[in-house]
Amino acid sequence: MSVHAIQHPLVQHKLGLMRQAGISTKSFRELAGEVAKLLTYEATQDLELELQDIPGWSGEPITVNQLKGKKVTIVPILRAGLGMLEGVTDLIPSARVSVVGLYRDEDTLQPVPYFSKFVGDLDERMAIVIDPMLATGGSMVATLDMLRERGCKHIKVIVLVAAPEGIERVQRDYPDLEIYTASVDEKLDDNGYIVPGLGDAGDKIFGTR
Ligand SMILES: O=P(O)(O)OC[C@H]1O[C@H](OP(=O)(O)OP(=O)(O)O)[C@H](O)[C@@H]1O
Numbered sequence: 147m148s149v150h151a152i153q154h155p156l157v158q159h160k161l162g163l164m165r166q167a168g169i170s171t172k173s174f175r176e177l178a179g180e181v182a183k184l185l186t187y188e189a190t191q192d193l194e195l196e197l198q199d200i201p202g203w204s205g206e207p208i209t210v211n212q213l214k215g216k217k218v219t220i221v222p223i224l225r226a227g228l229g230m231l232e233g234v235t236d237l238i239p240s241a242r243v244s245v246v247g248l249y250r251d252e253d254t255l256q257p258v259p260y261f262s263k264f265v266g267d268l269d270e271r272m273a274i275v276i277d278p279m280l281a282t283g284g285s286m287v288a289t290l291d292m293l294r295e296r297g298c299k300h301i302k303v304i305v306l307v308a309a310p311e312g313i314e315r316v317q318r319d320y321p322d323l324e325i326y327t328a329s330v331d332e333k334l335d336d337n338g339y340i341v342p343g344l345g346d347a348g349d350k351i352f353g354t355r
């Protein structure tokens with residue numbers, strides 16, 4: 147598995163702003179979208195192209211590059227993943243969206259599924275799972291399992307912040323997966339929160355803290 151910790155100055159600057167104590171919902175949400183967009187640019191560098199003949203502006207036929215294959219599906223993990231969705235679809239506007247609803251039980255830290263709706267033909271599409279936080283990795287592995295059960299073979303993950311524990315957990319079951327992140331942070335605290343992390347990303351995006 148490869149972990150791509152993106153060092154681009156804009157990513158690092160914006161992530162730094164997100165770590166500020168007392169950040170407003172508006173700022174956190176805007177920055178989550180902006181960092182998600184920049185990480186999407188990095189994560190899509192190897193999308194396959196194919197040549198297509200189209201009529202050009204001058205009336206002559208021309209050959210251009212177009213993305214090859216079935217449209218990508220973006221998979222936000224509810225709720226917090228929704229805070230990244232617009233940033234991702236800004237760059238991949240024709241993407242299909244599959245939704246996975248999971249919350250992490252605060253006592254057991256186990257993911258509790260409550261909703262899912264996938265687009266069709268997952269065996270022919272690349273899936274990009276988005277969630278701001280990869281903490282213990284339980285929510286991510288549960289989502290990857292759902293995709294794999296439905297035949298999806300080509301999956302990438304974009305998270306804003308990852309904990310080493312979560313990376314290791316995902317790596318155990320998905321050794322070939324590629325993860326794109328703005329930061330691999332230090333560790334999890336006793337409550338399963340990432341340190342230094344961002345705090346509760348879902349609460350900050352939805353204003354429920
Ligand atoms: O790696 P894990 O230990 O599973 O933790 C990460 C999960 O926790 C957060 O969601 P949360 O359960 O708070 O739900 P929310 O998005 O509705 O706030 C986060 O957005 C991830 O989905």
Ligand SMILES: O=c1cc[nH]c(=O)[nH]1
Nearest residue numbers: 281339340345346347
């Ligand atoms: O640090 C963390 C861990 C799980 N979920 C969050 O929102 N933040």
Ligand SMILES: [Mg+2]
Nearest residue numbers: 346347348349
């Ligand atoms: Mg939450």
